[in-house]
Amino acid sequence: MAELYQSLADLNNVRFSAYRTAMKLRRLQKALCLDLLGMPTACEVFDQHGLKQNEQLVDISQLVTCLTSLYQRLEQTHSHLVNVPLCVDMCLNWLLNVYDTSRTGKIRTLSFKTGIISLCKAHLEDKYRFLFRQVASATGFCDQRRLGLLLHDSIQIPRQLGEVASFGGSNIEPSVRSCFQFANNKPELEAAMFLDWMRLEPQSMVWLPVLHRVAAAETAKHQAKCNICKECPIIGFRYRSLKHFNYDICQSCFFSGRVAKGHKMQYPMVEYCTPTTSGEDVRDFAKVLKNKFRTKRYFAKHPRMGYLPVQTILEGDNMETKLQAEYDRLKKMLPVSPQSARDAELIAEAKLLRQHKGRLEARMQILEDHNKQLESQLHRLRQLLEQVRTEAPLNGTALSSPSTSSQRSDSSLPVLRVAASQTTDTMGDDELSSPSQDAGLEEVMEQLNHSFPHSQGPSIGSLFHMADDLGRAMESLVTVMTDEQSASSTRLCASDPAPSCYRLHLPITQAPPLTLQKKKNTPMSPSYLLSSIIP
Structure with missing residues (x-):
């Protein structure tokens, strides 16, 4: 059933509501196999199950029994088209959706008959007569x-189907009044007058005759060419203009509202759901010839409707006008006091405060997200510190300096460690560093060793401050080393057989560890050189 209603939504592109509703009902009629049900068969089933009192209620079990009898009779003649359990279930759901929106499990007998007869296979006037006999x-x-x-x-x-607004709304009082006015305001209505009124296709019931025309036009083939899409022959409805000669439109172009150059929607047209006869062609030719002498103003002033309009909107307009006048009168009677102006100011102030509150909440959310990012960075730094601690014993015979080893055992901060190892170089004394470069490296090393304070419980802010100091120290170190490499073409090595070498272990994954060698040239002015980049 859900797939059926989804397919009905595809017909919403039809511009005119009467045809849109009729095409939806035609698709529903075929899905429920009610286009195979004749009225005599339906009447026999109604009488068989005792559905004669139209005011009585019918529960679901009775509906299922009656529908099963209907579809079993259809299965005898259309066994390849009718699936009895499926059809009974779908038809029951449709009837409950139409007449039992509150899901009480019961509908009136008149409602059940009206729904079945409206979609069954029968002549239009036969349906009108049957429905009139029920009331x-x-x-x-x-x-x-x-x-x-x-x-x-x-x-x-x-x-x-959501189309009731186009047929005068759910209020049926104007339609009843229109019918009895057509019958000269008699207290009671006879069948002949009711049929004459229904032949005029009143607005509330116009969807039913349009449904019959849609069914009749499905197999109609017209020997004409559409002036818009050039389809030939035209299948389905054919719309002939009564303003221009040899101007025809197919149903697809008409339903979508397409027009050709020189033709307007307000021009009169005639609809054919069956192939035309020679008499109809002559009659239409005479009408076109007559309309040729009429101006556009005439057609705009005298529009022709294909149904009998029911004036339901006038009642709503009158009621709305009275209510609006009453509202204006009461508004003038209401005295204007300073308190009302004060209330307006308070309302405006409250609105501004709500807007400010929304901005503050947005900022608070941003700060919370930023706080989460800081916490994740702190967690990552701690992981790097633990990783360096575990990898420190694997770097050779590295010994921590006295000034930092005591802090490393007590603090959880990433600490700069300067470890000493023994190396042997055989390069000559003529490759020594210049005093200015030695002084620069000595200053950088001093900055690196004092990047972190010797405290036990640093905060998150101090941790990131120390990380920034470490980054600046690394920039200075790289700058000094770059200057040193550009000044000398060969590396400088120490002359003594066992100089002390310092290795920097930094808890920064982006910067590779560097090896610095210290040559004891003089007791007071040690010189440093870049030995290698440890892979």
């Missing part, structure tokens, strides 16, 4: 109350 008295007359019940049950069918 007529024993004498064959119908009063306004009974006619209202019939029209109410009928209008529920397009209402369930």
Whole structure:
């Protein structure tokens, strides 16, 4: 059933509501296999199950029994088209959706008959006669109350499809009044007057004759060419202009509202759901010839409708006008006090405060996100510190300096460690560093060793401050080393057989560890050189 309603939504591109509703009902009629059900068969099933009192309620079990009998009879003649359990389930759901929106499990007998007969296979006037008999008295007359019940049950069918607004709304009083005005305001209505009124296609019931025309036009083939899409022959509805000669439109172009150059939608047109005869061609030719002498102003002033309009909007307009006048009168009577102006100021101030509150909440959310990022960075730094601690014993015979080893055992901060190892170089004394470069490296090493304070419980802010100091120290170190490499083309090595070498272990994954050698040239001015980049 859900797939069926989804397919009905594809027809929403039809511009005109009567045709849109009729095409939806035609698709629903085929899905429920009610286009195979004849009216005599339906009447026999109604009588078989005792559905004669139209005011009584029918529960779901009775509905299922009656629908099963209907579809079993259809299965006997259309066994390849009718699936009895599926059809019973879908038809039951449709009837409950139309007439039992509150899901009480019961509907009236009149509602059940109206829904089945409206979609069954029968002539249009036969349907009108059957529906009138259901609400007529024993004498064959119908009063306004009974006619209202019939029209109410009928209008529920397009209402369930969401199209009730185009047919005068759910209020059936204007339709009842229109019918009895057509019958010269008699207290009771006979069948002949009701049929004459229905032949005019009143607005509340126009969807039913359009449904029959849609069904009749499905197999119609017209020997004409569409002036818009050039389709030839035209299948389905054919719309002939009564303003221009040899101007025809197919149903696809007409439903989508397309027009050719020189033709307007307000021009009169005639619809054909069956192939035209020679007499109809002559009649249309005479009408076109007559309309050739009429101006555009005439067609705009005298629009022609294909149905009998029901003036339901006028009642709403009158009611709305009275209410608006009453509102204006009460508004003038209300005295204007300073308190009302104060209230307006308070309302405006409250609105501004709500806007400010929203901005503060947005900022607070941003700060919370930033706090989470800081916590994740702190966690990553701690992991790097633990990784360096575990890798420190694997770097050779590295010994921590006295000034930093005591802090490393007590603090959880990333600490700069300067470890000493023994190396042997055989390069000569002529490759010594210059005093200015030695002084620069000595200053950088001093900055690196004092990047972190010797404290036990640093905060998060001090941790990132120390990380920034470490980054600046690394920049200075790289700058000094770059200057040193550009000044000398060869490396400088120490002359003594066992100089002390310092290795920097930094808990920064982006910067590779560097090896610095210290040559004891003089007791007071040690010199440093870049030995290698440890892979």
